[in-house]
Amino acid sequence: QVQLQESGPGLVKPSETLSLSCTVSDYSISSNYYWAWMRQPPGKGLEWIGSSSHTGNTYYNPSLKSRVTIPVDTSRNQFSLKLNSVTAADTAVYYCARVCSTGRCLDYWGQGTLVTVFS
Amino acid sequence: QSALTQPASVSGSPGQSITISCTGTSSDVGAYDYVSWYQQHPGKAPKLMIYDVSYRPSGISNRFYGSKSGNTASLTISGLQVGDEADYHCSSYTSSGNWVFGGGTKLAVL
Numbered sequence: 120q121v122q123l124q125e126s127g128p129g130l131v132k133p134s135e136t137l138s139l140s141c142t143v144s145d146y147s148i149s150s151n152y153y154w155a156w157m158r159q160p161p162g163k164g165l166e167w168i169g170s171s172s173h174t175g176n177t178y179y180n181p182s183l184k185s186r187v188t189i190p191v192d193t194s195r196n197q198f199s200l201k202l203n204s205v206t207a208a209d210t211a212v213y214y215c216a217r218v219c220s221t222g223r224c225l226d227y228w229g230q231g232t233l234v235t236v237f238s
Numbered sequence: 239q240s241a242l243t244q245p246a247s248v249s250g251s252p253g254q255s256i257t258i259s260c261t262g263t264s265s266d267v268g269a270y271d272y273v274s275w276y277q278q279h280p281g282k283a284p285k286l287m288i289y290d291v292s293y294r295p296s297g298i299s300n301r302f303y304g305s306k307s308g309n310t311a312s313l314t315i316s317g318l319q320v321g322d323e324a325d326y327h328c329s330s331y332t333s334s335g336n337w338v339f340g341g342g343t344k345l346a347v348l
Contacts (some may be wrong), residue, residue: 157339164241164341165276165284178335208335214283217317223331224289231283 121146123215123229131209131236137202141215141229148191149173154198155225156189158211166211170218171198195207205236242267242328242340249346255316260328261309264340268309271315272331275304275313279324287326288313309327315345321348 129141141154148154155170161237169179171189179187183202193200212233216225243261250256260267260275267273271291276284286295288304291311303314311330315322328340 142338150271164244164327165339166241167329167337167339180336181334216284219286219289221290222272224286224329225284226286226289226295228283228285 120122121217121227123211123227125215125229125232127232127234128195129221129233129235131234133206133238134204135237137184137200137209138232139200139213139232140197141199142195142197143200143217144196146215146217147238148157148196148198153178153222154189154191155216155218156200157214157225158216159210159218159231160208165214168200168202174225178183207236210234210236242338243309244326244328244343245341247334247339247346248346249348250315250318250348252318252320254318255314256318256345257314258326258328260311260313260330262311262330262338262341263309264331265334266332267306270331271306273304273306273311274329276327276329277324278327279323284327291295303330318347322345323344333347 122144153170156168172175173191188201212231214231216228219226275288278284291306292304327342
């Protein structure tokens with residue numbers, strides 16, 4: 120059973136960089152899968168942020184592309200989210216997940232972590 | 239990319255059937271059979287219930303049924319149970335190579 124766990128600061132100041140990590144257990148992140156980040160602002164629906172593979176292939180939401188990177192660290196079996204120049208609109212629960220082998224769904228998710236942008 | 243449109247809430251009684259709709263455009267829902275549905279209980283991670291419009295992952299009850307017509311996908315839950323009470327999210331791959339989600343639907347089992 121693949122397990123994912125998000126970690127990182129729960130508070131970030133405006134204009135700074137939001138950095139989260141997702142540790143993958145019981146599965147190698149170097150396998151032929153993509154890994155993704157989503158977020159859910161309070162009271163709103165989910166939003167796809169982007170996806171990356173361990174080979175460096177990446178896909179990002181066009182609305183966030185200029186501010187986001189999703190690096191994969193195979194030595195630590197982790198992947199990360201870096202979102203710069205944050206504002207209050209980036210306050211959300213952030214989820215990491217594994218992309219299905221078909222590439223068209225998300226089959227394992229982390230529990231999510233709340234990040235608040237607050238000065 | 240605009241979010242897919244879902245009803246904010248639906249409700250049903252135990253044993254009944256309900257259907258949740260998910261309306262997109264010809265660039266997402268209507269373009270591919272790549273719609274998926276996720277169940278989310280309060281404070282929990284989303285769980286994949288349906289992928290590729292109508293396929294169920296291993297372990298998902300056949301009470302959950304997915305379908306699509308044109309730009310609208312649907313999730314039908316039959317034989318409603320109290321444990322089905324949750325938020326349900328739809329998602330679709332898009333012609334731009336991105337993914338888009340719906341706003342989520344809160345299911346109440348009364």
